[in-house]
Amino acid sequence: MGMLPRVSGLFVSFFFFSCSVASPDGFLHCLRAKSVPSELVYTQSSSNFTDVLASSIRNGKFFTNATVRPLCIITPGPGDASHVQAAVLCGRRQGVRLRVRSGGHDYEGLSYRSSARPSEVFAVVDLGANLRAVRVNRYDSTAWVDSGATIGELYYAVAKNESRLAFPAGECSTIGVGGHLSGGGIGMMMRKHGLSADKVLDAKLVNADGELLDRAGMGEDLFWAIRGGGGGNFGIVLSWKVQLVQVPSTVVAFNIAKTVAQGAVEILTRWQDVAPCLPNDITLRVIVRGQQAMFQALYLGGCVPLVAMMADQFPELGMTSTDCQPMTWLQSAATPFLSFGTNGTLEEALLDRSTSLSRSNKIKSDYVRRAISKAAWEDIFPWFTKPGAGFVLLEPHGGFMGSVPAAATPYPHRNGVLYVMQYLVGWQQGDDGTAATAWIEGLYELMGQHVSKKPRRAYVNFRDLGIGENDDAGTFEGGEAWGESYFVGNYRRLAAVKAAVDPTNYFRNEQSIPPLR
Incomplete structure (x- = not known):
């Protein structure tokens, strides 16, 4: 998005954020004063507010009468950074925090809801509504992709420009690019080409002062942090320049x-x-469900x-x-979980952004660094026959992943990791999820003796509030429980970057990086 204007920082440095003086009316008035079109701002009184809020919610349990709703939803116009800059400046001036949503796949819904702070006044910046452009340069094998695009839209645009080019990312086509790259981005080509974040060359970010920065402007420390340090921590990334990779014709x-x-x-x-x-060249993963692998x-x-x-x-x-x-590689990307069959055409499968609120889910994760014994697996398999049982997905590392130093990006789970384990369980609307939740929590407790320890590791893109939340003061020490699990030794460096670029902790949620005081 090289055409986006950079704003002057002269009029932003004096803003100080305080939740105690939140002014919802002042925030909305400020947006209007900064020329954010009213049709891009959906307040709770808007007739289609609920539809816009629900448009990319992927977990039905976070869309109930008890869900804390945002003050409004801002849907920045395509190619216009000024709308996002205005939201940041107005939010800081009026004491309104921002939560940022790209695809809505945050497993705890923190991109659009407040979990533990029902009195918090916040707005949602929804990048998926309009910021979805993909601009492919086939001559240097790069692309600029907006954060609101899905990885399915990215895959499709790249392959249609050049069928022998691709991008290493996840298997679920509706994942938003912004969140996926912010957390690292594992997928079926990571053993060959690494994480999605390993292929990021540049980015356009609006920081806590409302400035629009590229890689040169933000500096290498912040550029390091946004490539795996988790979404919504250091600013709002509007777009990413990524390096594409070569794939065979078949x-x-x-x-x-x-x-x-x-x-x-x-x-x-x-x-x-x-x-x-x-x-x-090969990734061989396993799904364990019922009495089958x-x-x-x-x-x-x-x-x-x-x-x-x-x-x-x-x-x-x-x-x-x-x-x-x-x-073709594109066909492999369009077959969810490699099931070799989709409803509709290839284009429909990759470009479909539809969602459903009829199902709820819970996810947890682990990393395995020492092979689990056969005897242990014999004890584990019966869990998949229990009431409410879900499944686990095991995705191997090694290959390119093992050649990258743990501190190269915030994603530390590199050398020595055999595989990442994702636990998934779901339940239909009308079910309170008690059996499913008991199943996943029980299995997770059982697995504790077999997985990584001190810390017990987790993947930030499989966000799990069960491993810890920030304290009310937003201290570094209050975030260590979950911070060390996600980032191990990189947590302290992330907190140092946070202190440098967002010292008042404006971009904050239940599991956001706190500043190192």
């Missing part, structure tokens, strides 16, 4: 299911040693070498040429 995917009776426990136990050490792979190559590789390095899986599913 890739191969497969799904191989193994039940317990077919040796799922033994094969999964073996998978832990194999998957992180396979060639970088589903082995899913994406290979950046052809069927013949893949079959040979599996026969040599993982014969226990019994993979053959009949399991091969050749396709």
